[in-house]
Amino acid sequence: MDRRGTVAAVAAALTAGTLALTPTASQAAGHPRPHPPSAPNRVLIVLFDQMVPQYADQFAMPNFRALRDSGTTFDKAHLGYMASETVMAHNVITSGLEPRHMGWTDEAYRDHANVFGKGADQMHITGDLSLADFALIEKNDGVAYPKLADYLHARYPGTSFITVGEKSYAVESATGASGDIAVRMSSRRSNVTDNAPTGCRNLSIPGVPGNGQWRSPAGKNVPAYLNRPDPTDPTLCGRYFVNADKANDYGTRAAFPSWLYPGEGNRFVPGNDPAHLGGDTWVADAAIEMMQRETWSGMFVTLGGIDKAAHMWGAQADTAPQDCTTLAGMTHTRCAAENADVQLGKLRAAVEAVDREKGGRTLVVLTADHGATYGETFLGSRAADAGNSNWYYAPPELGVWDAGTTGVLDTTTYSNPSPAIAALNSDGNVQFSYQSTAIETWLLDRSTRAKKATATRMLGLPGVIATYRKNAAGNHFVLQGTNRMTRSERSWWAAHAQSIVDTMAAPDGPDVVGLLHDRTSYGVYGDHGGAQESVQRVPMVFWTPGARGHSTGESFRTPDLLPTVLAAMGIRPTAPMDGRAHSLRH
Template sequence: MYRRRALAALTAAAALTATALVAAAPTTEAAGPPPAPADPADRVVIVLFDQMLPQYADQFDMPNFRKLRGSGTNFKNAYLGYMASETVMAHNVITSGLEPRHMGWTDEAYRDHANVFGKGVDAMHITGDLSLADFVAIEKNEGIDYPKLADYLHEARPDTEFITVGQKPYAVTTATGASGDIGVYMSGRKSAYNATTNPTGCRNLPLPGTTTYGQYRQPDGKNVPDYLLAVDEDDPSLCGRFYISSSSGTDYGTKAAFPSWLYPTDGNRYVAGTDPDHLGGDTWVADAAIAMMENEDWSGMFITMGAIDKNGHMWGAQADNGPQDCSTVEGMTHVECAAENADVQLGKILDAVKAKDAEDGGHTLVVLTADHGATYGEHFYGKRTSGAGNSNWYYAPPDLGVWDAGSSAVAPDYSTYSSPSPAIADLNADGNVQFSYQSTAIEAWLLDRSPQAMKEKADQMLDMPGVTASYFKNAAGDGFVLRGTNAMTNSEKQWWRAHGQEIVDTMAADDGPDVIGLLHDRTSYGVYGDHGGAQESVQRVPMVFWGAGVDKLKTGDSFRTPDVMPTILAAMGISQTAATDGVAHPLAN
C-alpha cells in the first residue's frame, strides 16, 4: 500500500517541477526557426502508428521502420509533452503545433463552457463521438481560429490538397479540420445485403467462412473520391475493393477471451482478414492512401493506422509479446501481427512516395511517429466483465448523463456510462462529480468548483488505488496546483519531477477537468493495454524524419509532439505566421 506524504514535504519537488512549466499562451521559439533548407521538401507524408511503442521497431519484424530510423533524423527521447495521451488529441496537436489547452478540447471528455453545441452551458460531451463539423466548431483558441498544417500548405503550395486517411473517424476528422481537403475513414457498420430490403448492400462480402451475407463498412468522410466508392457498373450490390466485411459477430475469438473481452474487435476494421479482394485493417488504410497519392494533386498527407492500438488495448500492449501466427485471423488480433503488417504497409507507402517524386519531381518529407504510447495494466482497477471498456473509461452519474454525439445528439445518455468500477463510484460519494474519465490517469469535472471543493476532491483522489499525485485547477484556470503525492518508485519519481507539472498544466482550460490524479506505472482503470496519462511509457513516442535534406542523425534532444508541425514547416521552407507551443528542430547538421 502506498502511503501519502504531507503537502509540506513537497517543497523540494515543487521547486524542481517549476522549471518544467510551460507558457500559458502559445509561443514560438525565442531564437527563431532553423535556417531555411537549401532544397526544401515539396510534400510531406505523416505516417502515424497508433499506440506504437518505440521498442516495437526492434522487438518485432519491422525492417522498413528501422531503415528510415537509421537513415533519417531520429529523436530518440521524443515524448508527447501533454495530457491527454490519446488519439483524439494527438492528431490535432500534430497538425496545429498547439497543446490541448490552446486547441479547443483537452481530452476524451469536453465541458461545453461556451455552449457551442447548444445543449446547455457546461454540458458534458464525449469527444470521440463528435462529427467533423463539431470539431471545426471547437477548433478555436479563445474564439480565434488558428492555422493548421493544411492552411500553411495551401498558402505555400496553391491548388494542392491536404489528405487524411485512417480507420477511425475522430482520428481523421481532427487532423482534417476545416481546411483539410479530403478526409477518408471507415463508415459505421452497414446492414447486410438483402434482395428485398437492402438490394444495394454488398453481396460479395459474406461472413468469413460462410456464404451468408454480412454487415460491412465503406469509405466515408469529407470529399471521399469516387474511385474509393466504386461498385460494379452493372450490379451495385457487387462492392469494390474499399468495402470490407465488418459484422459485429465476427470477433475472431476476442469476445470469449480475457482480457480482450473488455474491448473486443469486430470484423475487418482493424484486422486485415483473409479476403484478398477486400482486405481491411491497416492494409485498407495504406491502399486507400496510395490510391489518393496516385490520383490527387497533394502537398500533404496524414496516414493514420489504428491496428496496433486496438490490439494493444485488447491484450495488454507491451505485455502481449508472445509469438503469433500472423497468417491466421486470430493471430492478426495481437500486437506483433499488427506491428509487422503496419511495417509492410509502410514499405508500400514509401514505394508510392518514391514513384510520386520520380513522376512529379521534387521530394517528399516523411515523418514517422505515434499518437501516444501505452502501458500494461498489471495493476488494474476497472471492471473485468465482458464489454466493460467504455463504462470503465467514462463515468456520468445517472441523473446527469453525457451527450454522446455533439450537436446532433437528441438527448443525453443516462445509462451507458453510469456503471463505473467500485473505485470510481467511490469518487462520487459526495455527489460532486459531473463526469470523470479514467485510463492511466483519473480526471474529474466537478459541479461545485470552489477552491475548497477541488482541494477536497484532490485529497480524495490521493486515497484512490494506484494514485501517485493529485492536482486541482488554480484560481486563474491556467494551470494546476499540486495537492499531494504518494510514494513512487525511483524511476517514477524521476520522470514525474522532470515532466509531471508540465504535462498536467496542458489540460488547464475551461473545457478541461478540475481535478487530476496521476497513476503508477503499469496501472490502469480502463482496459489492460491503456494510455491517457502522464507515465513515461504512455508519453514516449517514436519520432523520425526522413527524406532529401534530412541528415542521418540520432539525437537525444528534447522533442515534444507539438514540435512536429513547426519542424515540418521549417523543412519545407514555409514561414510560420502564428504562435505555437511547439518549436522547429533542425533536421540537418
C-alpha cells in the same frame, strides 16, 4: 500488404497557460525564412496508433527501421502533454499547440461556451464528435488558428491536404475546417441483400457465412473511385467495402482480457478476403490511390491496427507466439505491428514514385499518437464489453452527450463505474470522470474548497501517486498531494509531471487530475491517457530521400512536430505555437 488472391499471400505479407511565441515563430515574424535549397514540397505523416518505440526492434518491422536509421530520429521524444490519447494527438500534430490552446483537452469536453447548443457546461464525449463539431471547437479562446493544411494551401495553392484512417475521430480532428479530403470507415451497415452500393451481398468472411455487416469509405470529399463497385460485377461492392460484423470477433469476445474491448470483423485487421482487405491495409491502399490521383502537398495517414490489438491484449505484455496467418492471430499486437510495417513499405515506394513522376521531394514523418502501458495492476471492471464504461463515468442523473450538435443525452451507458471511481463521487459533486492510466474529473461545484476535497479523496484511490486541482484562474494545476513512488516513477514525475498536467488547464478541461503508478490502468489491459513515461514515449522520425542517418537525444515534444515540418519545408509560421522547430540533418 498487396491485394493478392490467396490467404497464403495475405499471410506472407503479414509476417514479412498563456500561449507564447516560440523562438522560431518570433524570428520568422520579423525575418522571413529563406527557402532552403531543394526543400521538400510535400509532407507525408504516417502515424502508428499506440506504437511503443521498442516495437520497431522487437518485431519484424524492417521498413520502419530503414527509415529510422537513414533519417533524423529523436530517440527521447515524448508527447509532453495530457491527455495522451488519439483524439488529442492528431490535432496537436497538425496545429503545433498543446491541448489547453486547441479547444479540447481530453476524451471529454465541457462545453463552457455552449457552442453545441445543448447547454452551457454540458459534458460531451469528444470521440463521438463529427468533422463539423471539431471544426467548431478548433479555437484558442475563441480565435481560430492555422493548421498544417492552411500553411500548405498558402505555399502551394491548388494542392490538397488529405487525411485517411480507420477511425472517424482520428481523421476528422486532424482534418478540421481546412483539410480537403478526409477518408475514414463509415458507420456499420447491415444491408447484405441489395445490390451495391446500397447493399453488399459479397462481404461475408470466407469460412464464416452470414455475418455480413460492413463499412465503406466516408468522410469529406471522398473520391468517387474509392466507392466504385467490383470491377467484374457492378452489382457487388468494391475493394474498399469491408466486413465489420461484431459477430466476426475472431475469438476476442470469448477470451480475456480482449473481451473488455473485442474486435469487429475487418475494421482493424486485414482479414482473409483478398478482395476486401481491411485494417491498416485498407488505409494504405486508399492512401496510395489518392497519392497517385490527387494533386497533394500534405497527407496524414493514421494506422489504427496496433492500437486496437494492444488495447485488447495488454500492449507490451502481448508476447505469446502467434500465427499471423490466422484470423485470431491477426488480432494480436505483433501481427498488427508487422502488418503496419508492410503498409509503410508500400507507402514509401508510392512516395518515391510520386517524387519521380511529379517532381520535388516528400518529407516523411513517422510517429505515434501515444505510447502504452500494460495494466498489470488493473483497477477497472473485468466484465465483457466493460472498456467504455471503465473509461467513462457519467452519473445517471446527469448523463453525457454522445456527440456535439446532433447528439443525444446518454444516461445509461456510462453510469456503471468501478467501485473506486464510484467512491470518488461520494459527495455527489462529480459531473463526469474519465479514467485510463490517469484519472481526470470534472466537478459541479468548482470552488477551491470542492476541488481540494475531491483531490484529497482521489489521492486515496488505488494506484494514485499524485493529485492536482485547477487553480482559481484556470490556467495552472496545483499539486494537492503525493503518495509513495518507485525511484524511476519519481524521477520521471519530478522532471515532467507538472508541465504535462498543466497542458490540460483550460475551461473545457478537468478540475482535478490524478496520476497513476506505472503499469496501472482503470480502462483496459493495454492503455494510455496519463503521464507515465511508457504512455508518453513515442517514435519521432523525419526522412527524405538522400537523408543521412542521425539519432539525437535532444528533447522533442509532439507539439514540436508542426514547426519542425514547416522549417524543413521553408514555410514561415504566421501564428504562435507551443512547439519549436528542430533542425534536421540532410
